[in-house]
Amino acid sequence: MDKKQEQKETVTEIPLSEIRDFPDHPYQVRDDDSMRELVDSVKERGLIQPVLVRPVDGGYEMVSGHRRKRAYEIAGIETIPARIHELTKDEAILAMIDSNLQREQILPSEKAKAYKMRLDAMKRQAGRLSKNNSDPVGPNLIGTRSNSELAQQVNESESQIKRYIRLNELVPEILELVDEGKIAMRPAVEMSYLPKESQKQLFDAMGANDCTPSHDQTIRMRKALNEGRLTKEVVDTIMCEEKPNQREKPPFRDSRIGQLIPKSIPVEKHCDYVLRALDFYNRYRQKKREQAR
Numbered sequence: 001m002d003k004k005q006e007q008k009e010t011v012t013e014i015p016l017s018e019i020r021d022f023p024d025h026p027y028q029v030r031d032d033d034s035m036r037e038l039v040d041s042v043k044e045r046g047l048i049q050p051v052l053v054r055p056v057d058g059g060y061e062m063v064s065g066h067r068r069k070r071a072y073e074i075a076g077i078e079t080i081p082a083r084i085h086e087l088t089k090d091e092a093i094l095a096m097i098d099s100n101l102q103r104e105q106i107l108p109s110e111k112a113k114a115y116k117m118r119l120d121a122m123k124r125q126a127g128r129l130s131k132n133n134s135d136p137v138g139p140n141l142i143g144t145r146s147n148s149e150l151a152q153q154v155n156e157s158e159s160q161i162k163r164y165i166r167l168n169e170l171v172p173e174i175l176e177l178v179d180e181g182k183i184a185m186r187p188a189v190e191m192s193y194l195p196k197e198s199q200k201q202l203f204d205a206m207g208a209n210d211c212t213p214s215h216d217q218t219i220r221m222r223k224a225l226n227e228g229r230l231t232k233e234v235v236d237t238i239m240c241e242e243k244p245n246q247r248e249k250p251p252f253r254d255s256r257i258g259q260l261i262p263k264s265i266p267v268e269k270h271c272d273y274v275l276r277a278l279d280f281y282n283r284y285r286q287k288k289r290e291q292a293r
Contacts, residue, residue, distance in 0.1 A: 011050045013079040016072060018059045019051075022092065025062075026113035027100050029070050038071040050081040052099070054092050060084070063092045064099035090121040101154055107179045108188075112167035119150055119165070166192040171199045183212050190218035194225060201232045205239035213239060 029035075051065025060082070062069060072080045087095065097118045100106070106114075151158045163185055167175060169192040177183045183191075191199060191213070202221070206212055213221070217238050224230040251270050252258060258270070265273050 011081045011083060014053065014060060014082045014084075015079050016069060017078075019053055019062050019069060019080070019082075020056075020059060021066060022062050022096055024113070024117070025066060026097070026117060027066065027103075027110050028107065029066050031070075031074070035067065035071060035074070038067065039074045042068075042071045042075050042077070047081050050083050052085060052095065053082050054085055054087040061092070063087065063096050090124055093117050093121040098153075108164065108167055108185070109175050109179050111164045112175075115150065115154070115161050116165045116168055119147070119161075122150065163189050169193070171196055171203065173203045174199055177206075177212065184215070187213055187215045187218040190215065190222050193222050194230070198225065198230055198235065201235050202239070205236050208236075209239050211239070217241070 047068060049065075049068075051068050052063040053060040053065075054063055055061075063085070065080075065082075069080060085095075097114045100114070147158045147161065151161055154161070156164075166189045167178060170178070170188065174183065174188070174191060178185075178188045191202065194202065198221070202213070220238060221230060221235060224234050251267070252274075257274065261270055261273055
C-alpha cells in the first residue's frame, strides 16, 4: 500500500456477523485474564487499533484482529471499527502472521502452524514472481530464499524454524504437552517422525508411567522405526525405564489438592503436610465452637 492509498484509508464500522474468521487461523483466542482485560478496555475506551479485514463473497474475512473481535462479542457490541483492504489469500496470510509475530507469548503450536503458513505463502509468491519474469530460479533456490527471509523476519535460525514446522506432525495430545512445557523441543521433534499410531501408543505409555521421554529415548524410538522394529511393546519397554529426572507420582488423585501444597514441599512429604493442615484446621474449628458456647 503506497502513501496515497494510506492517506485515503478510512475506518468503517462493520457488523461482527459479517466477519468470518480466517481459515486455519494459527493463533489461539483464549477467554483468559488477558481477554477479560481487553474486554474491560473495549468497554471503557473502544479500540485503539481497528481490525484489518478483506472482502470475500459478500462479506469480510478477518486478517488481523481475532482477539479484538472476540472481546467485542463478549462485551455485547455488535459492530467493530475495521480497515478494509483488497488482499489475495497469500497477502492476507503474510499480513495476519506479521501482525502477531511481536506478541509476547506465542505457543510452540502457534509458531509451528504460523511459520508453515507463512513459508508456504512466501514460496507461492516467489514462484509466481519467477514465472512471470521468466527468471531461471529453481524451486530449491526459491525455498532457500524463503527460509532465509523468514529467519531474518522472526529472529530465529533456519534450523529452529524447521524444528517448529516439524511440530505440525505431532498428534494433538503430544503437541499440547509441548505447549505446556512438559516436553522439550528436541525430543518433540524426534517424536514428530514417528507414525501417528506410534505417537498415540507413546502418549498412552507416558500416562501409564507418569513421565515424558528423554531426548535419548526418542532417538532410540526413531532408530527402531527406521530398522522396522518399532512396536507398542518396544515403546512400552523404553518408557518403563527409570530416569533420574522421572517425577514421583503424586499421592492424591484429585489434582486440586496438589495445587494447594507449596512447590517447596517434596512429593514424599505431601501426605504429612495435608495431615498437619487438617489437624490445624480441626483444632481451629474446635476452638471456634468452644468460643461460641
